[in-house]
Amino acid sequence: MRRFKWVVLAFGCALGPVGQPASASGLVLGDSIGEGVAQASGLKGLARISVHIRGPRALEQISAAPAGSTAFLVLGTNDAEGSIVNLDRHIDNILQAAARKSINLVWIGPPCVRKSWDSRARQLDGILSAKLAARSVPYVSMRDERLCSGSLHEPDGVHLKMKGYAYMWEKARGAAGFPPPVAKSNEKALVNPAGGHEAGNEPGAPARHPDPIVSATQRANARPQAN
Numbered sequence: 736m737r738r739f740k741w742v743v744l745a746f747g748c749a750l751g752p753v754g755q756p757a758s759a760s761g762l763v764l765g766d767s768i769g770e771g772v773a774q775a776s777g778l779k780g781l782a783r784i785s786v787h788i789r790g791p792r793a794l795e796q797i798s799a800a801p802a803g804s805t806a807f808l809v810l811g812t813n814d815a816e817g818s819i820v821n822l823d824r825h826i827d828n829i830l831q832a833a834a835r836k837s838i839n840l841v842w843i844g845p846p847c848v849r850k851s852w853d854s855r856a857r858q859l860d861g862i863l864s865a866k867l868a869a870r871s872v873p874y875v876s877m878r879d880e881r882l883c884s885g886s887l888h889e890p891d892g893v894h895l896k897m898k899g900y901a902y903m904w905e906k907a908r909g910a911a912g913f914p915p916p917v918a919k920s921n922e923k924a925l926v927n928p929a930g931g932h933e934a935g936n937e938p939g940a941p942a943r944h945p946d947p948i949v950s951a952t953q954r955a956n957a958r959p960q961a962n
Contacts, residue, residue, distance in 0.1 A: 760801075760803070760804050760805055761776075761778045761779075761804065761805045761806075761807070761913060762778050762779040762780065762781060762800060762801075762804060762805075762806055762807070763776060763778050763779070763780045763781070763782050763806075763807045763808075763809065764781050764782055764793065764796040764797065764800065764806050764807070764808045764809070764810075765782040765786055765793070765796070765807075765808050765809035765810040765843070766782060766783070766784065766785070766786040766787075766809060766810060766812060766813055767782070767783070767784040767785070767786075767894065768782075768809050768812055768845075768846065768894065768895070768900075768903075769782025769786075769807075769808070769809030769810070769843075770782045770783070770784070771894065771895060771897070771899075771900035771903075772807065772809050772843065772900050772903050772904050772907070774897070774900065775897065775900040775901040775903070775904040776807070776904045776908070778807070781796045781799055781800065782796070782809060783796075785813060786810065786813065787810075787813045787814050788810055788811060788814045788822055788825045788826060788829065789814065789822065789825045790825075793808070793810060793829055794828060794829065794832050797829065797832045797833050797836065797838065798832070798836075800836065800838055802836045802837055802838070803836070803837045803838070803839075804838055804839070805838075805839040805841065805911070805913065806833065806838050806839070806840050806841070807841045807843055807907055807911070808829070808840055808841065808842045808843065809843045809903075810829075810842065810843075810845075811844055811845035811856070811859050811860070811863060812845040812846070812848065812856065812893065814845075814859060815845050815848070815852055815853075815855040815856035815858075815859050816850075816852055816855075819855050819858060819859045819862070822859075822862065823866070826863070826866055830867075830870055830872060840872055840873070841872075841873045841874075841875065841907060841910075841911045841913075842863060842867055842872060842873065842874045842875070843875050843877060843903065843907050844859075844860045844863050844864070844874060844875065844876045844877050844878070845859055845860060845877065846877035846878065846882045846895070846899075846903065847877070847878055847882050847883035848888075848892055848893045849885050849888055849892030849893070850892050850893065856878075857878060860876055860877075860878050864876060873910065873911055875906060875907045875910045875911070877903055877906070879906075881902065882899070882902070882903070887899030887902060
């Protein structure tokens with residue numbers, strides 16, 4: 736898997752305050768799907784494996800996010816693998832935690848999975864879409880023809896290839912009105928990541944693979960759940 740280098744503008748302007756990196760106001764939270772989206776976006780990533788809507792880990796990520804930042808939250812796949820009943824309170828906890836820190840939350844829904852429990856992922860997508868619309872929180876569904884075709888999935892049927900994460904990021908970025916990536920003059924740019932040319936590795940640079948894009952065999956041995 737090739738490594739991509741991105742430079743993303745800060746939300747709303749080309750540069751933040753003096754001394755701050757351009758991506759200072761945006762970050763990616765959530766599960767291991769979020770790890771892949773973070774790599775594709777070039778934003779700071781707090782996403783980790785095995786994070787659910789239920790439980791404290793998503794709330795801990797929001798607590799670690801800078802106040803006033805834009806946070807892309809990729810969450811729901813792990814919950815869809817199990818029971819999705821009685822999630823309302825936990826969704827509310829996440830929304831309230833983000834509101835207390837004036838975080839501009841953009842929730843990225845669970846993408847299609849090539850598993851029998853994809854029906855629950857579809858149900859959860861509908862639940863999140865309706866609930867977040869009622870709270871005026873941007874929600875970006877990841878159930879479309881391209882993501883459901885299987886062409887962007889890794890062999891495990893849950894995680895995506897890097898071009899799949901790039902597609903997710905472009906879809907979420909566009910829906911949220913977040914500025915597109917701009918490459919530095921001394922870096923190779925990724926052109927039209929949803930379907931165009933891709934940048935290669937730097938000569939001699941070692942490949943860096945986050946959890947979502949290691950081999951399916953490694954993932955199966957390391958963590959039996961979808962992450």
